[in-house]
Amino acid sequence: MQPTHQAPLAHHGANPPSIAGTAVAPPGPPVAPPNPALQARWQRVMDCVALREPDRMPTGLFMMFWPAKYGGISCRQQMYDQDKLCELTVQITRELDPDLCTPTPLITGFGNLLDATGYRQIEWPGHGVPDDRPFQYLDREYMTADEYDEFLFDPTGFYYAKYLPRVAAAFEGSQAIASVAGASYFDVIYNSAAFANPALQASMARLNTAGQEAGRLFACAGRLMGQLAGMGYPSGVGGFAIGPYDNLGDYFRGATAMMKDLYRHPDKVLAAMEKMKTLTLRRLAMQKPMLSSPLIFIPVHWAPDAFMSQKQFERFWWPTFRELLLGIIDMDLIPMPLWEADCTKRLETIRDVPPGKCIYWFERTDMVRAREVLGDVVALRGGMHPSVMTMGTPDDVDAAVRHLVDNVYAKGGRLILDTAFGIPDEAPVENVRAMYRAARRYAS
Secondary structure (H helix, E strand, C coil): CCCCCCCCCCCCCCCCCCCCCCCCCCCCCCCCCCCHHHHHHHHHHHHHHCCCCCCCCCEECCECCHHHHHHCCCHHHHHHCHHHHHHHHHHHHHHHCCCEECCHHHCCCCHHHHHHHCECCEEEECEEECCCCCCEECCCCCCCHHHHHHHHHCHHHHHHHHHHHHHEHHHCCHHHHCCCCCCCCHHHHHHHHHHHCHHHHHHHHHHHHHHHHHHHHHHHHHHHHHHHHHCCCCECCCEECCCHHHHHHHHHHCHHHHHHHHHHCHHHHHHHHHHHHHHHHHHHHHHHHHCCCCEEEEEECCCCCCCCCHHHHHHHHHHHHHHHHHHHHHCCCEEEEEECCCCHHHHHHHCCCCCCCCEEEECCCCHHHHHHHHCCCCEEEEEECHHHHHHCCHHHHHHHHHHHHHHHHCCCCCEEEEECCCECCCCCHHHHHHHHHHHHHHCC
């Protein structure tokens, strides 16, 4: 079964994090029919999405490296010991009792796959950072300013010839097949010579090993999500996508170069974002049958108030992002952007979406103002400021939940209570427990 807006939640597999579009796990093993608790939790969330009043305020649970804090293990062990990570995820979910759970192996449990691919866009425990620290992204230029035209003309060829070998060692040698487009008649079979290239053969052998490792990761996540669904907990993430500006700025041009491009190559930036949007929607359409949930998680990095002017936001950032949201909605999926940092000044602009079709997840945005501007358009998620969760006391956390209940949920905001970008890695366990206790106390 595949969930939609109208259907009860089904659960199969889960989806790994991806930086360019979405990456999806194969369906997991068959499981028993969803139990009433799972259906009740899912209905609670879907009522919020549809702007209906739920039976009580739902809660979400999203975790990066907080399971390591909870379980007293290192970040390195969390990334490499999938069995331990799954064990901790079940224990945490059972204790906190949220309405949405997390496919944790596909969020952080992919250390072996990073090794297998020779991945180059992050440093992770044992590979550039200490064992007790989370992975860190390396902001660099993975596409140069003079390569826009090459990307726009033939993005697939550009991926094989330039981009993939730059971001993962396993793709070194893929240049041999980058020029196959354009072949016809006998030239099609002549191009088979490329596959005898020793560099390509070495690349294919390494990718075969990586593919097997990815299969083991997906199978692990499928078993975990099946177990959690059997316990009554639906997945809070079904698929992943990246907005066009963030995709190009984060993972191709780099933050600094991208900002310069707004002035030096504005037309190429706009054309590349249009291409990124199209490629992302195409990938989602292909992967939709394998999604474990209709919730499409979209981390938003470069929309905050302090990053660019409102004029730049309305020209460069918002139009293709809005089209991405509409394309996802047209697939009968639910876009769930996570608006990082403070986006309070963007609220009037980003309300221009069909009512009852999205979840807007906010990290530091004023949630009362978000309810005032967006309450009749989208469900809200988040609200718990990371500083309160990390530096406050359990009483501070309790008061913050009470504030959100009284000023957002009780005043008609369809709020899914959650932390900012997941539970902060450093958040004391007692603070997290206090948050979920307060949610049950004040919003039942």
